[in-house]
Amino acid sequence: MENMLYIIIEGGLKSLIVIIGLLIGVAFATLLERKVMAAMQKRRGPNVVGFVGLLQPLADGLKLVLKETIIPIVADKLIYAIAPILTFTISIVLWSVIAVGVQSVFASINSGVIFILAISSIGVYGIILAGWASNSKYAFLGGLRSAAQMVSYEVALGLIILSIITYAGTVNLQEIMENQEKVWFIIPLLPGFLLAFISALTETNRPPFDLPEAEAELVSGYNVEYSSTGFALFFLGEYANIILMSVLLSVFFLGGIVSNKILGAMKGVGMLCSFIWVRATLPRYRYDQLMYLGWKSLLPFALLIYIGVISMVLIIK
Amino acid sequence: MSTLGLLIMLLGIIIMCTLVILRSVNPIYSILNLIVIYGCYASILLTVEMEFLACIYILVNVGAIAVLFLFIVMMININIVEIQETMKKYNIYMIVGIIGVVGLLGILITNYQIRIKEEVIADFSMFLINSEVVQLQATPSYLDFYSLFVETTDIRTMGSNVIYGSYSIWFIMACIILLIGMVGVIYITEDLIIEKRTLNERRRQDINSQVLREYKITIRNYRESK
Numbered sequence: 001m002e003n004m005l006y007i008i009i010e011g012g013l014k015s016l017i018v019i020i021g022l023l024i025g026v027a028f029a030t031l032l033e034r035k036v037m038a039a040m041q042k043r044r045g046p047n048v049v050g051f052v053g054l055l056q057p058l059a060d061g062l063k064l065v066l067k068e069t070i071i072p073i074v075a076d077k078l079i080y081a082i083a084p085i086l087t088f089t090i091s092i093v094l095w096s097v098i099a100v101g102v103q104s105v106f107a108s109i110n111s112g113v114i115f116i117l118a119i120s121s122i123g124v125y126g127i128i129l130a131g132w133a134s135n136s137k138y139a140f141l142g143g144l145r146s147a148a149q150m151v152s153y154e155v156a157l158g159l160i161i162l163s164i165i166t167y168a169g170t171v172n173l174q175e176i177m178e179n180q181e182k183v184w185f186i187i188p189l190l191p192g193f194l195l196a197f198i199s200a201l202t203e204t205n206r207p208p209f210d211l212p213e214a215e216a217e218l219v220s221g222y223n224v225e226y227s228s229t230g231f232a233l234f235f236l237g238e239y240a241n242i243i244l245m246s247v248l249l250s251v252f253f254l255g256g257i258v259s260n261k262i263l264g265a266m267k268g269v270g271m272l273c274s275f276i277w278v279r280a281t282l283p284r285y286r287y288d289q290l291m292y293l294g295w296k297s298l299l300p301f302a303l304l305i306y307i308g309v310i311s312m313v314l315i316i317k
Numbered sequence: 318m319s320t321l322g323l324l325i326m327l328l329g330i331i332i333m334c335t336l337v338i339l340r341s342v343n344p345i346y347s348i349l350n351l352i353v354i355y356g357c358y359a360s361i362l363l364t365v366e367m368e369f370l371a372c373i374y375i376l377v378n379v380g381a382i383a384v385l386f387l388f389i390v391m392m393i394n395i396n397i398v399e400i401q402e403t404m405k406k407y408n409i410y411m412i413v414g415i416i417g418v419v420g421l422l423g424i425l426i427t428n429y430q431i432r433i434k435e436e437v438i439a440d441f442s443m444f445l446i447n448s449e450v451v452q453l454q455a456t457p458s459y460l461d462f463y464s465l466f467v468e469t470t471d472i473r474t475m476g477s478n479v480i481y482g483s484y485s486i487w488f489i490m491a492c493i494i495l496l497i498g499m500v501g502v503i504y505i506t507e508d509l510i511i512e513k514r515t516l517n518e519r520r521r522q523d524i525n526s527q528v529l530r531e532y533k534i535t536i537r538n539y540r541e542s543k
């Protein structure tokens with residue numbers, strides 16, 4: 001019984017560290033996004049709250065939480081409440097297998113990559129349920145649109161990740177990182193990296209594929225009916241997913257965190273900056289163009305890469 | 318909490334969710350409970366340290382199949398009054414289901430004790446004939462997958478021993494059944510479409526033209542088409 005208590009306390013403390021670190025990371029990722037975009041567009045960006053605007057995310061978060069929570073009368077109240085919680089929880093759970101250092105990881109499981117694929121595929125439910133439970137046409141259509149987008153690009157991303165698994169010969173994230181000590185996977189698998197980058201942009205609903213929240217031409221999306229904390233949870237989950245995707249790309253292709261922690265963190269931040277760079281540069285896609293790109297361009301190309309990597313590995317063996 | 322206690326708790330959740338699936342009026346709640354059941358099943362796999370199988374189970378069933386169900390059910394306009402009337406005829410099957418669940422639990426408990434703790438057979442010997450006890454003790458002559466799973470990683474065991482090894486023929490047969498299923502569905506729907514649209518001259522799917530189709534040709538600007 002004492003042993004059980006010890007395990008619970010240890011797990012609780014560990015997860016608390018992960019969650020607090022993640023929330024701070026998300027807060028400053030929003031600031032980073034606004035600052036980088038401002039620099040690209042020759043503006044100053046947020047610079048009023050705190051020293052050079054460092055407290056801006058805190059002010060934003062406070063404003064968001066203090067707003068009035070509105071629940072539509074016709075909404076399915078239980079599912080309406082569950083959907084943002086589900087999105088946020090899943091985006092946290094995914095972080096449990098990401099290694100912060102060589103041995104400092106919350107749960108070092110053997111099939112870490114498959115775990116990430118499996119849990120991130122549940123993330124669609126938050127969006128579908130939010131759209132359905134709001135009982136509004138716009139939210140419902142937006143939810144279906146986003147779900148179709150995420151499901152279809154998950155296929156291409158999964159194939160690229162499978163080819164990485166085949167190339168590295170393991171499904172453990174830490175072993176994949178250790179395999180890249182001599183040469184990063186971006187050098188032999190450059191086309192795979194580009195495909196994975198595009199798919200990651202779509203998976204996290206980032207521009208140019210941000211159709212779920214196209215506020216100008218389509219009425220936002222699955223989160224139109226949400227306000228206050230519900231909206232904040234969606235927002236946090238989305239940014240946590242963005243940071244996760246950039247860290248995952250740096251783990252799969254750029255060597256991740258093996259020797260130097262600061263260098264490893266810089267790789268992740270670099271990927272995050274490239275996400276923002278894409279947002280500030282490219283215009284939004286049309287929905288049929290998005291589907292065309294996903295099923296007719298990325299998927300055959302990803303299959304080609306997968307088969308190519310398998311045959312390469314088999315020939316070398 | 319022991320593993321058996323956790324297992325019984327998960328089974329309890331599964332039974333509760335099954336009841337909700339059968340009784341709920343709104344099919345969306347049925348599918349959500351189905352997802353909970355999938356999660357419980359994956360947790361059961363995790364308790365016996367089969368991480369890979371659990372992850373794959375969630376990936377395939379929750380991530381792909383249940384999403385499609387949810388999609389379809391959400392887009393169909395459902396008349397709730399009709400469902401309430403048709404629900405009544407399922408009540409008889411509930412009894413059959415409960416008997417089945419009890420039987421399954423019995424099989425599970427007895428098998429659990431025979432396979433993992435052979436000494437427990439001695440405790441059960443008052444229910445069994447003497448020759449049966451001897452037979453049961455001599456039973457485990459099959460390949461013990463559980464020990465293989467524990468010895469190496471389960472993905473290695475799955476690949477080298479189960480799917481591509483001793484059970485490869487069943488794997489290939491499952492693939493063929495899946496292929497037949499997919500082709501059959503396409504064939505049936507194609508026939509239906511042809512029956513409905515007899516006026517349409519292009520009956521067959523021209524895959525080549527579909528793949529080669531481009532935006533610039535098919536989607537034209539409004540002003541250009543004028």
